[in-house]
Amino acid sequence: MEKTFVPRITSFLCTWCSYTGADLAGTGRMQYPTAIIPIKVMCSSRVDPVFILKAYLKGSDGVFLGGCHPGDCHYEVGNYHTRRRFAIVKKIFESLGLEAERLRLSWISASEGPKFARVANEFTEKIIEMGENEAKKKIFL
Amino acid sequence: MNDFAALGAKIKAADGPGEAIKAFLRQAVEKKVADAVLVPVKVPAGNSYAWILVTDMSILDDASPVAPVMPVQGAKALKSLTRKGHGELTVMAVMRPCEIRATFELLKLNQVNLEKVVLVSYDCPGAIPFRDYVKDPGFGEKNFQAVMAAGGPAEKNVKPACVICDEFSRVDSDIHFGWFGESGSSVLVIPSSDRGVEVLGSMGMECSDDIAGWKKTISGLKEKKTGKRTATLTETAKTIQGLDGLLGTFSECIGCHNCMAVCPICYCRQCYFDSEVAKKTPDFILETAKKRGGLAFPSDRVMFHTGRMTHMSLSCVSCGMCTDACPVDIHVAEVFSYMADITQPAFEYTAGRNDGVPLPLRKYEEKEVPQVHEIVKEAEGEEAAHE
Numbered sequence: 001m002e003k004t005f006v007p008r009i010t011s012f013l014c015t016w017c018s019y020t021g022a023d024l025a026g027t028g029r030m031q032y033p034t035a036i037i038p039i040k041v042m043c044s045s046r047v048d049p050v051f052i053l054k055a056y057l058k059g060s061d062g063v064f065l066g067g068c069h070p071g072d073c074h075y076e077v078g079n080y081h082t083r084r085r086f087a088i089v090k091k092i093f094e095s096l097g098l099e100a101e102r103l104r105l106s107w108i109s110a111s112e113g114p115k116f117a118r119v120a121n122e123f124t125e126k127i128i129e130m131g132e133n134e135a136k137k138k139i140f141l
Numbered sequence: 142m143n144d145f146a147a148l149g150a151k152i153k154a155a156d157g158p159g160e161a162i163k164a165f166l167r168q169a170v171e172k173k174v175a176d177a178v179l180v181p182v183k184v185p186a187g188n189s190y191a192w193i194l195v196t197d198m199s200i201l202d203d204a205s206p207v208a209p210v211m212p213v214q215g216a217k218a219l220k221s222l223t224r225k226g227h228g229e230l231t232v233m234a235v236m237r238p239c240e241i242r243a244t245f246e247l248l249k250l251n252q253v254n255l256e257k258v259v260l261v262s263y264d265c266p267g268a269i270p271f272r273d274y275v276k277d278p279g280f281g282e283k284n285f286q287a288v289m290a291a292g293g294p295a296e297k298n299v300k301p302a303c304v305i306c307d308e309f310s311r312v313d314s315d316i317h318f319g320w321f322g323e324s325g326s327s328v329l330v331i332p333s334s335d336r337g338v339e340v341l342g343s344m345g346m347e348c349s350d351d352i353a354g355w356k357k358t359i360s361g362l363k364e365k366k367t368g369k370r371t372a373t374l375t376e377t378a379k380t381i382q383g384l385d386g387l388l389g390t391f392s393e394c395i396g397c398h399n400c401m402a403v404c405p406i407c408y409c410r411q412c413y414f415d416s417e418v419a420k421k422t423p424d425f426i427l428e429t430a431k432k433r434g435g436l437a438f439p440s441d442r443v444m445f446h447t448g449r450m451t452h453m454s455l456s457c458v459s460c461g462m463c464t465d466a467c468p469v470d471i472h473v474a475e476v477f478s479y480m481a482d483i484t485q486p487a488f489e490y491t492a493g494r495n496d497g498v499p500l501p502l503r504k505y506e507e508k509e510v511p512q513v514h515e516i517v518k519e520a521e522g523e524e525a526a527h528e
Contacts (some may be wrong), residue, residue, distance in 0.1 A: 049451035050413060050444075057444050058429070070507070070521070080505035087513040088484055088502070092450050095483045097382035105520045139435040140388050141443055 007035045007061035007127045012051065014044040016074040017109045018066025024113030025120075032120035035127070036064070043067070045078035049089045052103060056093075059136035062102045062127040066116075069107040079107070101130065149319065149331035150341065151350040157289065158263060158320040161328045162206040162235055165261075165318075169233055170198055172344045175259060176230035179218065181208035188278045189271075192218035194232065206235040209285035211268045211300075214462050215240030216405040220253050227257040235261045237268070238312045239302075239460035242493025243405035245313060246456040249500050252408045259340055262314035262333075264321040264359070267295040267303030271465045293321050293362055296369075302461020302474040305373045307366035310359045313495035316340060322358030329355055334495075374482060377475040387443045390476065393469040394446070396439040400463035400473045406453040414445050446473075450480045455501050457481035458493045487512040 013019040019040050025032060041047060044067030055063045065086060067079040086105045093100035106119050135141060154161035169175045181190040182204045190208045192215065195201055215236035222232065236244070241262050247253045266288045274281035288295040294309040303309075311317040315337035319329040329352055332338040341348060381390050398415065401407045413419055419441075421429075430436040454477060463473035485492055488501035489510050509517065 048413075050448040053444055053447050053451065057441070057447075059432070077505065080507065081502070083509060083517045084488070084502055084505055084513060087487065087509075087516040088451055088455070090516045091484055091487050091512070092447065092454075092480065095378070095480065096387060096447070098384065105517060107520055135384060137433060138384055138388065139430075139433050140392070140437045141384070141440065 005128060005132065006033075007124060007132070008037055008059070009033075009035045009062035009064050009124060009127060010055040010060040011036050011038045011064040011066065012041050012044065012047045013038050013066045014068060014074075014079075015040050015042055017068035017072070018044070018106075018116065020110035021066070021108040021112045021116040022120075024110065025117040026113075028113045030113060030117040032117040033124040035061075035124045036120050043073070043075055043078040044082040045075075045085065047082065047085065049085050049092075052086075052089045056098070056102065056133065057135050057141055059133055060102075061130075061133045062104065062123060064120075064123060065103075065105045066108050066119075067105075069109055072109060099130065099133075102127065102133065147352060148348045149329040149350055149352045149355075150346045150348045151327050151329055152346075153326060154320070154328040155326050157207075157325075158318055158328050159205055159207040161320075162261070162263065162318055163201055163204060165330065166201060166206070166233060166235070167198055169259075169340070169344060174231070174340050174343050175233035177232050179215075179222065179232055179234040179236075180204040180206050188275055194222065207263060207265075207289070209269045209281055209288075210271050210274045211237065211240075211460070211462065211465065212271055214243060214403065214405040214460060216243035216247050216253070217403075219244055219258065220247055220405075220408070223254040223258065224252060227254045229257075231257045231259065233259045233261060235263070236314075237265045237460075238262050238308050238310065238314075239265075239306070239458050239493075240405075241312050241314050242308065242458040243460060245493055245495045246406055246458065246500075247408065248495070249503075250408060250456075259316065259336060260314040261316045261318070262312055263318040264294075264311075265303075265306075265309045266291065266293065267299030267306065267309070268461075269298065270300050292325075294366055300461045300474075301464055301472060302459055302478070305366070305370040305475070305478070306459060306461075307363050307370050308458070308493070309366065310363070312493060319352065319355045319359070321362060322355055370478070374475060374479040377472065377479045381476055381479070384443070387447070391442050391446055391471060393471055394442045395469055396442055396445070397468060398445070399466040399468065401449060403462040403466040404449075404453065405460065405462065406456040406458075407449070414441070414448060446476070450477065450484075453477075454480040454484045455488065455490060456492045457485075 052063050067082050073079045104123050108116050166178045177196045179194050182193040189212050269281050284298045315334045317331045317333050332341050457477050459478040461474040490501045
């Protein structure tokens with residue numbers, strides 16, 4: 001039997017919005033892929049660009065970053081900073097010819113369980129389409 | 142760059158710009174405009190230069206304001222001097238344009254205090270690679286004399302970063318010494334800030350000489366260098382594409398982190414990459430090795446360099462200290478300059494200006510600048526649908 005590819009998607013979720021949203025998806029019994037590996041952070045802006053790089057270089061097939069909608073940050077402006085941090089990583093990935101499509105940012109509020117499930121499904125499908133992260137096999141990294 | 146004055150003061154410089162700057166410094170101290178000066182002075186062994194805070198002006202005889210090498214980035218020297226604030230003394234610091242630009246980045250990071258500092262810059266021809274110089278200081282001096290004699294930004298025999306430097310002239314310093322394109326016997330002293338005007342005023346220097354000719358020379362030279370920079374960095378870009386490109390570029394990296402240690406921008410007391418959290422447990426390492434079939438040591442070299450790109454490329458002033466310090470000759474400076482030329486414009490930021498604009502990652506816009514917006518619009522688009 002052919003082994004099916006189950007990607008690993010490192011997901012940084014802010015505790016106030018996206019993580020709660022993911023929770024809601026669970027309590028609402030909405031299906032989303034097991035590829036999503038959630039890491040709870042107090043704020044999406046806690047995610048230093050290096051975290052994203054590290055996840056990618058250590059072999060995550062995708063890196064997902066979830067935060068509150070702009071203007072709704074629990075700390076008022078955290079996610080505005082997240083936006084800029086995400087942008088610089090993405091910019092660096094693009095200019096180094098790395099697969100920037102493996103990175104995704106999404107705003108998911110605590111009440112958006114269905115949205116979390118939808119985004120998780122969409123992103124996982126896209127990653128399955130893209131295949132495995134080649135960093136996984138690089139012994140010199 | 143503030144276009145402060147269309148006028149400067151032409152002064153005699155029969156023995157070259159270095160001597161002219163020294164005479165100026167002496168005069169500044171005599172007139173009590175400055176209490177001390179910070180300049181490179183040749184070390185007694187004769188094979189290097191060190192930053193000396195000179196209070197006894199007789200030491201100035203041995204000083205070389207325009208030194209052939211950059212063993213320590215001037216911004217770093219100024220940081221160690223003013224990290225804890227300013228004292229009573231006014232210090233006049235003579236530095237290369239890239240050192241002054243790094244200083245302004247450190248100012249934005251609250252690492253230097255310029256309250257009592259007068260920054261003096263000069264038209265910089267470039268610096269000799271430090272290791273070449275140490276190997277044969279005599280030859281290095283001769284090389285640098287040739288570089289100086291050419292009277293413009295050098296195209297060979299200098300650091301690779303200097304070859305592609307297009308910020309070799311006036312920056313946001315207080316006073317600038319312009320000499321490119323001037324006849325060998327004179328230099329222009331140009332005030333470049335309010336403080337500069339004030340200092341020259343109290344020194345009784347009259348700025349009545351037109352600097353339009355010098356400006357024209359500089360912009361011509363600058364254009365040429367910008368072309369060179371773009372061409373070189375385009376080539377660099379090709380060598381670092383994809384994981385294989387990165388692995389190729391950094392394959393010689395011995396993980397000494399020298400590039401970080403000498404970088405004026407990397408001011409963190411402890412770098413993430415040297416910290417305890419960056420160290421892995423044996424189980425984790427074994428697990429990774431098992432998955433990949435093997436693992437190189439020291440590992441995470443690409444992560445270190447790409448991580449530094451995210452942390453300091455926005456403030457990179459292309460001073461080339463990193464390449465100078467690399468024991469295995471990786472062209473770190475070109476890689477970082479390439480990245481700086483991409484990340485800084487993305488945030489509509491230019492490193493090294495004294496313009497009061499905060500560092501890009503320390504501010505935000507509710508409606509983001511175009512390039513950032515372009516990147517996050519996927520997420521924002523979802524929001525529009527959600528509304």
